[in-house]
Amino acid sequence: MRQVPLEAEYRLLLGLAGWVFLLVVAIVVLLPFRSEANVGAIALAMLLPPLVATGAGPYPAAVAALVSGLAFNVFFTKPYNSPRIASSASVAAFVVYLVIAVIAAVIVARLRESRAVAAREAADAAVLEAAATSLAGAADVAAAVRDGLVRVAEAFDLRGACLLVTADGVERFGAFAGDSATAERHARSGGGPTRNERLATFQVATLSAPLGVLVTDSGQRLDPDRARGLASFAAVVGLAVERADLVRERAALRAAEQRGHRRTRLFEGVGHDLRTPLTAIKAEAATLRVKEAGHPELDAIEAQADRLARMVEDLVDLSRVETGSVEVRRERVPVDDLVLEALAAAAGDPPADRVDVDLPPGLPALDVDPALMRRALVCLLRNAASRDPGGRAGVSIARSADAVEIRVADRGAALDEAERAHAFDPPAGRPANVGLAVARGFVAANGGTLRVVPADEGAVFSVQLPVSHTPAAVRT
């Protein structure tokens, strides 16, 4: 596929042949009219042959203009049929002719050439655009890259090209076009500068990381415009590979999410199924206690059954938080209701009389899911009571213009900075953290934040919830 040079030689021959033909015709036709008076008109007519030669390029056109000038001098300036020039007027005519002919020939040739370059660039751009379009929509990015590289290599008149895409040092796929042996050898050695001027290396990269190299073997020094085109092709390949990766990752993420939802449903089902036998165990223990008084073991059985039930509940909720399957059903609920509900729902763990509650008057109502907030507060109360030496917890509430802060505090060991930072981490052997992770997840689902605030004594967990400014309840 060596069409372009053939075309250039053809244009050179055609231009020169046209020029010679026109020059001979002009001389033959104009000879009968040659005279001192006609020399200006003849000079104009003699400009025509060199312009035809411009098709062969600027240098052939300049040579043609010079030769045409000499012919003009020999045939149309006195003394005729001799290269000598007799009069100063003839000298002027000859010089003017020569200058005009050369300038005109060169300008026209340049114009032709730039038009040809523009046409080639447009063709290159069309090829790159087609490759980019097919890459952007490709399901199989490797096949699209191979196809695109072959088409670009053909259009850019490359001898060969090799594109290698790697991930973590392992080759993911390669694309080859034409006689790619040399390019491939260079690509496998990592590309980069080389003494071989025919070879050029382009980086294939995502926005953040290198992905591979494109090495082209152009048979000659690569045209700068085409080098830019190849660089943009390499960039498009990088984006396409990244896009394909993102699509795949998203599909994997969605699959994981669905697995998570299934797991949560399974947990919820198991939690429900466990509830029945646990209730039965509790009831049996209570029955026994009525029949035969004085067995502290029965209290232990009930307490452990309750504890097991709470652990199951915590795990179901943690699964909901971790898989993002928390459903929020917002309702307008007074803040004090939330706190009192939590105390009632704690069902004796901690007992309501071991919680110091400070509920100032005039607390607003919040738009939250009361069930989720109740669970979050119960988790915080249980965490506080489990840390406090007296099994106590304190709840206080503060409000600002657009938020309500519920603080749950204990008087256990103060938390240092590292402990505060990891307070909500998924638990490894510390059951209280399950509750804290659940609390944080549920508070976040309600649009609030839960954090540990530094305190001199004990731990202070702060729940911040936004106050919506929709019209408050009518006071009637």
Added chain:
Amino acid sequence: MTAARRVLVVSDEPGILRALEAILVAHGHAAETAATAECAVEATAAARPDAVLLDLALGGVGALEALRRIRSFDAALPVLVIGGAEALEAEALERGADEHVSYPWAVSQLLERLDSMVRDVPTKGAVLARGDVEVDIVGRHARVGGRELALTPTQFDLLVCFAARPNRTLTPRMLTAGVWGRPDAPAGANVRVFVSQLRRRLELGRAAASIAIEPGVGYRFVPGAANAA
């Protein structure tokens, strides 16, 4: 010790059925059992028990359908529903159950509610006396220990709802229907907010009566000092 009653226990879970039966018998009641909704309806019609304990986790046509059929021929029979999902408990109360116990219920709570439910006879008359709270429905006055309790009209209507059914769990929808005569509050009004206001008024009036919260289900008006949460 409370009076012996005949109680029908309905659950399709043998463990629950057996345990509840044992608890009731241990506390001096007589217990019958039914494992399906159909059996429960038949047993209610035939044996006329004093109360029904209905497990909301009942399979088949389900506990709510059993409740509907029982209510179709006996509107006054006390029915206590046992912990399902919170929303289901609230629905059962709205559809005519008298009381509920939520999971994890304690035996003492179950017996207490069974007892107050059977004993409860709504007071007819112009003045409802509940512990130290007196509600004059006609004169629209509320008094705590003889002192006037200042309430807004809506707070008063709410207190009437509570005082009419003391020691009973009332869902927000039931209270809304009681105050505004329809299941949805007017725009901008929220029964929870009014309950919260009424609770605070009772506290400020130093009433022994209080409004306790049944998490996720509703509220309960508790006369007397024993149940202040």
